[in-house]
Amino acid sequence: YPIDSNTWGVDTQFLWGDSLMVTPVLEQGATKVTAYFPNDTWYDFYSQPETTTTASRRNQFGLVVALNRTLDAWGGLFWDDGDTLDTEGKKEFTMIKFFSSRNTISSQVMMSGYPGSKDMTLGSIRVYGVAHKPHTVIANKQAVDYSYVQDAQMLSLNNLTLPMSQPIEALWA
Structure with a gap:
């Protein structure tokens, strides 16, 4: 700014x-x-105590999507073992791109060179900027557990076990 x-x-x-x-x-x-x-446009993403890198590696992933004024968002995940030098040069990393537009989120695996990434799962998705409570929420063609907080305009997809080594698609209507 x-x-x-x-x-x-x-x-x-x-x-x-x-x-x-x-x-x-x-x-x-x-x-x-x-x-x-x-x-x-700003959202309160995380106001909690810290966690260590070692402890966080044992958890499922959570994806946070903060929609902008045009209801779009994008981002990426770079993941390696956290210790080895030059994982990019050695192609020992995983890169996943995430895209969201209107009422859809999708992922694309760009590189899957880190062996540990085959066990990575997406456990939750929080979407900020959803103006109305949806009637249906689907992830990878399956209905999923979800909640909605009107004041925060936040949609939460809960209790997911989506393999991150494969493309993910979630939508709400």
Whole structure:
């Protein structure tokens, strides 16, 4: 947000990519932070205690989709063993692209060179920016458990076990 002069002096938060604002707790013992959000569409993605990388590798994945003003979103996952150097050069990584438009989410496996990726599963999907509660939610051609929070305009697809080594398609209507 280079044209927003209110951001020029902000040095305690940053954008990860062009869509995710990170405002970390920087003082030991602090339980809240103050953040500046430029005039745009923002969602509260994660306000919880941290987890370690080692512990998180044992969990299913959760996908968060924050729809923009045109109801689109996109992103990617780069996954390797977390230790080996030059996994890109050795092609020992997995790259998955995610796309969302209106009421559909899909994934495309771009590279599947990391052996551990065959066991990766998507356990949940949260979609922010869904204006109305859907009547039907489907993932990979199967009806799925879902919930909806009107105030947050958030649709949650729950209790999924979608293999991430294969294309994923979810839709709601």
